[in-house]
Amino acid sequence: MTDSTPPASPTPEPAARTRRDQIRDVAGRLFSERGYHATSMRDLAGELGMQGGSLYAHISSKEDLLVEIVQTAAGQFDAALLTLRADPLPADQKLREAMERHIRVVADNMESATVFFHEWKHLSPAAYARVTDWRDTIDAFYRDLVRQGIEEGTFRPDLDVKMSANLILSAVNWAYTWYRPGGRLTPRDVAERYAQMLLAGMRTPAQEAS
Amino acid sequence: MTDSTPPASPTPEPAARTRRDQIRDVAGRLFSERGYHATSMRDLAGELGMQGGSLYAHISSKEDLLVEIVQTAAGQFDAALLTLRADPLPADQKLREAMERHIRVVADNMESATVFFHEWKHLSPAAYARVTDWRDTIDAFYRDLVRQGIEEGTFRPDLDVKMSANLILSAVNWAYTWYRPGGRLTPRDVAERYAQMLLAGMRTPAQEAS
DNA sequence: CCTACCGATCGGTAGG
DNA sequence: CCTACCGATCGGTAGG
Known part of the structure; x- marks a missing residue:
């Protein structure tokens, strides 16, 4: 065994993780556990072993952290879902795939997802408007799919498009309250169970397969 | 037209509504709109036309208000659902009825429901434990129903009981994020649409009727 | 990244 | 229910 091969990096980009990234990640955890307003900048600094005022060498405001967490989460949903729009899959398969991706984003980012769903109302008007626009986009994505x-x-012609999309969104979003990464269920397992139950209620009576 | 008949009371018990009730109701609205920690006692007092310190003639602490809002909400869910446990209805009809009642509690108490789902983590340990116990009870209620x-x-023997209950709870709870009282959909409409889609995926293939 | 500090605001109380 | 106030803590800054 020689030193000619550098040790495999334990995480994809360990060196690229700046102090700023650490601050954002710890903020995401604290905001998700205690809420945005109940987390003080001194709490946050303490978790990072620094003084409250020192944070401002890396960030410009507390709200910047919230904006970044929320926007990053929205971006991950977009990257997972909107790329499916142009996919030529039939609707039922596409729906199953979308649910799996959606749940995966939640499952892989439980803290950001919690912050996203609970704290977006505390954003300043500009960032707030971006989130409501995003929400409309995702709603439209699922309605279009139905x-x-x-x-x-493939789907019953008497389906209520809006209510069907609401039900799907309920299922995939509510996962942030109960899913436990590392438990017995992968996001794929959850999506398959959910899709099986939901698709049975959406398909035309003629059809029956998976 | 004479005055012999007293005018019908616009609300069930208008005279029994104490100042304390008003404080709790306004607190519920503000907590739901801004979050518990972002609502100051001076905000609350201002909405009621009084000074911050005057609130403490009626309440003993800010957290008391949160506890009361959360416990009242939990009590309404209990009253709506747990009375169904001993009901001799078949499971599919009972599930539809439970969903309708559950959504009705959310719909009739949008503000308390929002506070309930978002702010219960901020309760002190004793009240916090009561909420987690409550959540376990409701989980068990739906799992038992499945x-x-x-x-x-009536239901497929290969149903994943826990995941089915999760899906049902997702549907009825998530309503707090989108339902608009006074809109085109009654809680009954929502429950019927949801139950139709969900029950189709839960029933044994032999069955088909509503 | 620290020390020391700013004005503002917090939940809550005393005394009336 | 008000006035006046308490100590504590808030987000953020200056200067190093």
Whole structure:
């Protein structure tokens, strides 16, 4: 055994993780555990072994941290879902895939997801508006998917498009309250169980397969 | 037209509404809009046309208000759901009824429900433990309902009991984020749409009716 | 990244 | 229910 091979990095980009990233990650954890307003900058600094005022060498305000956490989470949902829009899959398969990706984003980012769902109302007007726009986009994504299935004849023509999308979104979003990473269920397991139950209620009576 | 008939009371018990009740209700609204920690006692007092310190003639602490709001909400869920446990209905009908009642509690108490779901982590240990116990009770209620349906032969024997209960709870709880009282959908409408989709995925293939 | 500090605001109380 | 106040803590800054 020689030193010619550098040790494999334990995480993808360990060196690229700046102090700023650490601050954001710890903030995400504290905001998710205690809430944004109940987390003080001194709490945050203490977790990082520094004094409260020292944080401002790396960030410009507390709200910047919240904005970054929320926007990053929104970006991950977008990257996972919106790339599916142009996918030529049939609607039922696409829906199953979307649910799996959606749950995976929640499961892989439980803290950010919690902050995202609980604290976005505390954003300043500009960032707040971006989140409501994002929410409309995701709503439309799932509604379009349901409509696609109806047009393709896979989904019942009498489906209430909006309510179906609401039910799907309920299932995948609410996972932030109960999912435990490292437990017996992978995001794929959850998505498969959910999709099986939901698709049975959405498909035209003629169809039956998985 | 004479004055012999007293005017019908606009609300059930208008005279029984004490100043304390007003404080709790306004607190529920502010806590739901801004969050518990972001609502100051002076904000609350201002909405009621009084000074901050005057609140303490009626309440003993800010947390008392939170505890009362959360416990009242939990009590309404209990009153709506747990009375169904001994009901002799078949499981699918009972599930539909439970979902309708559950959504109705959310819909009729959007503010308290929001506080309940977002702020219970900020309770002191004793009240916090009561909420986690409550949550376990409601989880068990829905899981028992799914099990009952499997035993009765109405629901598929291969249903994942825990995941089915999770899906049901996702649907009824998430309503607090999107339901708008006074809109086109009554809680009954929502429950019917949801139950139709969910029950189709839970029933044994033999069955088909509503 | 620290020390020392700013004005503002917090939940709550005393005394009336 | 008000006035006046308490100590504690808040987010953020200056200067090093």
